[in-house]
Amino acid sequence: MGFLDKRNVVIGVGGGIAVYRVCELARLLMKRGACVRVVMTRNATEFVTPVTFQALTGQPVISDLFSKSGDAIFGHLELGRSADLFIVAPATANLIARIRAGMGDDAVTTSILAAPCPVLLAPAMNTRMWENRQVQENMRALLADPRFSQVGPESGTLAEGIVGAGRLSEPPDIVEAAEALLAPKDLAGWKVLVTAGPTREHLDPVRFLSNPASGRMGLAVARAALQRGAQVTLVTGPTELKPPAGAQVVRVVSAEEMAQQVLSRVAGLDLFVSVAAVADQRPRLRAAQKVKKGEGEEQLTLVRTPDILARASAQAAGERRPLFVGFAAETEQVLEHAAEKLQRKGLDLIAANDLTEAGSGFGTATNRLTLIDRSGAKTELPPMSKEEAAHGLLERVVALRRSS
Incomplete structure (x- = not known):
């Protein structure tokens, strides 16, 4: 508990x-x-x-x-x-x-x-x-x-x-x-970067593409890292939740803004935990004024947003490499998709969760995670509060560092 x-x-x-x-x-x-x-x-x-x-x-x-x-x-x-x-x-x-x-x-x-x-x-x-x-x-x-x-x-x-x-x-x-x-101080001396919340990709000043992420899981990871003695920077998208006291908080809106803030901070990190639910696409053009009904084309053209975690992992390849941890929120073939994401992005650990499962994923107080490391080993965390899941995740991170 x-x-x-x-x-x-x-x-x-x-x-x-x-x-x-x-x-x-x-x-x-x-x-x-x-x-x-x-x-x-x-x-x-x-x-x-x-x-x-x-x-x-x-x-x-x-x-x-x-x-x-x-x-x-x-x-x-x-x-x-x-x-x-x-x-x-x-x-x-x-x-x-x-x-x-x-x-x-x-x-x-x-x-x-x-x-x-x-x-x-x-x-x-x-x-x-x-x-x-x-x-x-x-x-x-x-x-x-x-x-x-x-x-x-x-x-x-x-x-x-x-x-x-x-x-x-x-x-x-x-x-x-x-x-x-x-709490044990097993992260004392670590520099940790955590991303949290959704991003918003604006069509015009009042409309945007986003997702239901509340930021609770990311804030829980940041709080748990602080409790375990780490120096924590939290880069968060829009959220109504209160960030943990003691973290350096950087607020962003879009995926591009989050990418800029993260990539400028990768050097010197010990751990990067990417929890944010970053939008995969954004509108190709953003209107300067609110688009009225019947104005312009009915078709919306989307372009890809930067893959922040993959870029950060690649950027750190020749440096003192931090541990990279990602999240995979999926609706089908959860473990397969998570394992593929881990390998493709060069991660050390990924936390997979099934959005179709009750009490797991966006907008809930609880989560059920499966942690997969680079060797393919899996650690199952039973349904628990997101705060407890955050500590379970960090315990696995510490074990990985000690075994490396």
């Missing part, structure tokens, strides 16, 4: 209005397979009761160093020692200062002192408090310790109605940061 599966995650809840959003965070972590325990400051219990988190997680909640609930006297210490990851959310200005000072004056701070694992801080507070010099100094001091990392805060409308930085990061973004901390 991913890097959170069967991992012990402790959420240290600080006393701020954003506490209510931590309920969703706990639910999402559990959905990813984590065993979630919650420890709260006394101020946090003024916003959400411990009973709420106990009901959500099915685990006792510690909010007092001298608990009368029957927990072991040193329960907060054992909680920290057994954690694989500690998330502080919301990390208030007060809580950040006490963690930096090494204080152990409540259940949250003592648990952090006892925890040998990574600590993810998710700050949330008033904008002026967040921008305060002392708060920023406290954050810098904590982040100088490799044990600590940060997600957020985001800008937006805060509880008091003002707009600025200080919002707690969205729970899915905190989960993404948590997974990155627990």
Whole structure:
């Protein structure tokens, strides 16, 4: 199920209005397979009761160093020692200062002192408090310790109605940061280029040829590579999805634009994963104005677009060659067509998927891939989320590099 599966995650809840959003965070972590325990400051219990988190997680909640609930006297210490990851959310200005000072004056701070694992801080507070010099100094001091990392805060409308930085990061973004901390760093030092989304080939300013690709699979590969320690450039066609934080994002529209951006970046790469559903043809001519009904010829003349992956592979032939990975979305003879594409384009690995199969291909949250390498060896990935499939793909890439 991913890097959170069967991992012990402790959420240290600080006393701020954003506490209510931590309920969703706990639910999402559990959905990813984590065993979630919650420890709260006394101020946090003024916003959400411990009973709420106990009901959500099915685990006792510690909010007092001298608990009368029957927990072991040193329960907060054992909680920290057994954690694989500690998330502080919301990390208030007060809580950040006490963690930096090494204080152990409540259940949250003592648990952090006892925890040998990574600590993810998710700050949330008033904008002026967040921008305060002392708060920023406290954050810098904590982040100088490799044990600590940060997600957020985001800008937006805060509880008091003002707009600025200080919002707690969205729970899915905190989960993404948590997974990155627990992921193996087997791509550390790699330079990775990923393409994603569809391209649009315009007939006129308002009409274009395209396909139903959402970009989700490509973004999942970029995110997975980042989580595994790579330096990632994402060249993406039009998509409404949010790109992963940490990637260098280059937005394009047409196949020609994507080709220019990709081919200028091939030198020095360790890995190129071409996930984008690039249009095979474009209109020979593009009208400067919207074509009206009945105007001009009814016939549309198409010409081929550049084969980006084949060009990139050929361009790298005499250089320090990166690994080239392609995708083959087919409706018939899927494996045969994928294997032919791998050989014709000089790839190291290709991911084949059957568009006629439910839950596979464009516009779905899941995928079912068959990975084929240059020797013809096949690795079947069962139906799984596109995020999980992305990691399965990269695990095969790492294995190929190690065996070469």
